[in-house]
Amino acid sequence: MSILLRGGTLVDGTGAAATPGDVLVVGDRVAQVGRVDEVPADCRVLDCAGLVVSPGFIDPHTHDDAAVLRPGALDGKLAQGVTTVVVGNCGIGLPPVRLIPGQAPPPPLNLLGTAAAFAYPDYPSYLQALREAALQVNVAVLGGHSALRVACCADWHKPASRHEIDAMAARLDEGLACGLAGFSTGLAYPTAIAAPTAEVTALARVSARRHKPFAIHLRDEYDGVWDALTEAFEIARDSQAFLLLSHQKTAGPRQRGRARELLDRIDDAARDLPLALDAYPYDAGSTVLDAESVRQSREVLVTWSVPHPELAGRTLSEAATALNLPLDLAIPALQPAGAAYFHMDPADVRQILTHPRCMVGSDGLPEDTCPHPRLFGAFARFLGTWVRDLQLVGLPEAVRKVTSLPAEVFALSDRGVLRAGARADVAVWSRTEFADRATWTHPRQLAVGMRWVLVNGCVAWSPRGSGEAGGQVVGG
Ligand code: ZN
Ligand code: CU
Numbered sequence: 001m002s003i004l005l006r007g008g009t010l011v012d013g014t015g016a017a018a019t020p021g022d023v024l025v026v027g028d029r030v031a032q033v034g035r036v037d038e039v040p041a042d043c044r045v046l047d048c049a050g051l052v053v054s055p056g057f058i059d060p061h062t063h064d065d066a067a068v069l070r071p072g073a074l075d076g077k078l079a080q081g082v083t084t085v086v087v088g089n090c091g092i093g094l095p096p097v098r099l100i101p102g103q104a105p106p107p108p109l110n111l112l113g114t115a116a117a118f119a120y121p122d123y124p125s126y127l128q129a130l131r132e133a134a135l136q137v138n139v140a141v142l143g144g145h146s147a148l149r150v151a152c153c154a155d156w157h158k159p160a161s162r163h164e165i166d167a168m169a170a171r172l173d174e175g176l177a178c179g180l181a182g183f184s185t186g187l188a189y190p191t192a193i194a195a196p197t198a199e200v201t202a203l204a205r206v207s208a209r210r211h212k213p214f215a216i217h218l219r220d221e222y223d224g225v226w227d228a229l230t231e232a233f234e235i236a237r238d239s240q241a242f243l244l245l246s247h248q249k250t251a252g253p254r255q256r257g258r259a260r261e262l263l264d265r266i267d268d269a270a271r272d273l274p275l276a277l278d279a280y281p282y283d284a285g286s287t288v289l290d291a292e293s294v295r296q297s298r299e300v301l302v303t304w305s306v307p308h309p310e311l312a313g314r315t316l317s318e319a320a321t322a323l324n325l326p327l328d329l330a331i332p333a334l335q336p337a338g339a340a341y342f343h344m345d346p347a348d349v350r351q352i353l354t355h356p357r358c359m360v361g362s363d364g365l366p367e368d369t370c371p372h373p374r375l376f377g378a379f380a381r382f383l384g385t386w387v388r389d390l391q392l393v394g395l396p397e398a399v400r401k402v403t404s405l406p407a408e409v410f411a412l413s414d415r416g417v418l419r420a421g422a423r424a425d426v427a428v429w430s431r432t433e434f435a436d437r438a439t440w441t442h443p444r445q446l447a448v449g450m451r452w453v454l455v456n457g458c459v460a461w462s463p464r465g466s467g468e469a470g471g472q473v474v475g476g
Contacts, residue, residue, distance in 0.1 A: 002026045002040045005428060008048030012418040013055040013403035015396050023053055025424040028457040033418055048428055051451055054399050055418050056083025056425035057379050058406035061246055061278045061361025065094050066117045074136040078453050078461040079446040080379035081427035084474060088142030089246060090217040091186035095120035096151040096171050107288045108189045109146060110336055113367045123175025127473060135471025137455055140410055142215060143172045145185035145203060146192045159196050169206045176210045181410055181475030183207035186217035197231055204239035213409060214241035222252040222296050233269045243275040244409060247363050248352055251343040252296035259348035263355055276409045278361030279353045281382045283344040286365060286372035289337040297341040301440060304369040305337040312369035313441060340372045354393050359406045373443045377436030380447035384435040410475045424457035
């Protein structure tokens with residue numbers, strides 16, 4: 001089976017200038033890039049005149065851990081040209097958590113769903129389930145610190161004992177041996193905040209030994225971000241792991257306007273530390289509902305609430321009024337719950353996301369009732385509004401940030417670049433039409449302008465919607 005993408009504008013992912021040309025795909029590989037004169041018999045020809053042909057996009061920061069196993073649940077990503085997602089970010093993951101009957105997953109693990117989703121007692125069983133599933137996109141899996149702590153520590157409100165660290169390291173190493181793509185932590189979260197730096201370093205070292213990266217959601221993303229960054233650098237230095245700073249931001253009223261300073265600090269560290277960042281093109285974040293984040297925000301939206309599902313999509317003050325409670329009492333009354341926090345300055349967000357080491361990571365939360373629009377919109381908003389309309393970076397550089405840069409970070413050596421011999425993950429899209437449609441009130445609207453998406457040579461997206469499921473487990 002072969003497919004000829006004829007007469008498009010090729011943007012190859014390396015950062016090189018666009019060139020007109022064809023791409024021939026044979027089986028799951030790119031066979032030829034440039035001018036294709038000899039078309040194989042029974043080759044399907046797709047007319048790409050006026051369209052950009054680029055490598056499929058890699059979303060390095062997702063919480064699609066459960067969603068990838070549900071048929072059709074990744075349509076929102078395919079409509080944005082995403083062909084690979086990295087799950088297991090922020091220390092959150094399904095395996096190797098085992099809940100006792102009646103036990104709810106503790107926050108933030110509950111961002112991945114209810115207890116029923118936690119069906120994998122170890123990494124091999126989850127990886128096996130992925131390999132047996134009809135995956136719409138490729139999936140790389142990080143082992144999550146909070147998931148390991150909940151699985152291995154008698155009391156995750158305390159630092160792990162030597163014995164517990166050994167148990168977590170053994171579980172993680174077992175996972176890395178059978179296909180995990182790295183290790184992640186989220187030190188701001190209740191399930192991990194008690195972990196001292198040395199505990200994280202011990203686990204990051206396990207990942208480094210297998211040449212895999214270490215992703216960190218910093219211990220503090222508000223006023224303590226400076227010390228939290230220092231801690232991340234220390235862990236990376238001591239463990240020798242490639243450092244990935246997750247959803248990097250300056251947040252809260254006192255950090256406003258400090259992105260340049262933050263990036264200088266990161267550039268400084270990057271002189272002797274291999275590192276990268278991810279960020280999403282929005283000035284609001286989203287995670288579980290917590291009082292500190294509410295304090296740091298100018299506006300808060302409720303994205304889900306177990307006791308009050310009817311309040312999803314309302315502002316926190318509207319929810320408080322509906323509950324007839326003051327704000328500080330509405331927060332516990334809504335729990336367990338999720339929220340979106342308007343706590344960033346748009347200029348800071350732009351400065352961070354356009355940094356050459358920064359990738360676009362959606363950080364979307366597919367299980368939320370009313371998710372942050374970044375889930376369905378991050379890549380279209382970046383390439384549409386930011387790159388085409390505002391011209392914050394040129395097209396070749398923008399494409400590099402969503403293709404070869406994440407491929408390098410996760411050592412996906414045969415993806416992220418359009419070249420003969422690479423895996424055929426390809427996005428074909430209209431530069432003029434590509435746009436996000438997801439809004440705060442209607443967040444599950446597909447992006448527009450993506451014409452065809454190939455995943456390992458399978459037509460995963462076309463003008464008719466989703467098609468073949470050609471995804472594989474990658475990054476192991
Ligand atoms: Zn996070
Ligand atoms: Cu995240």
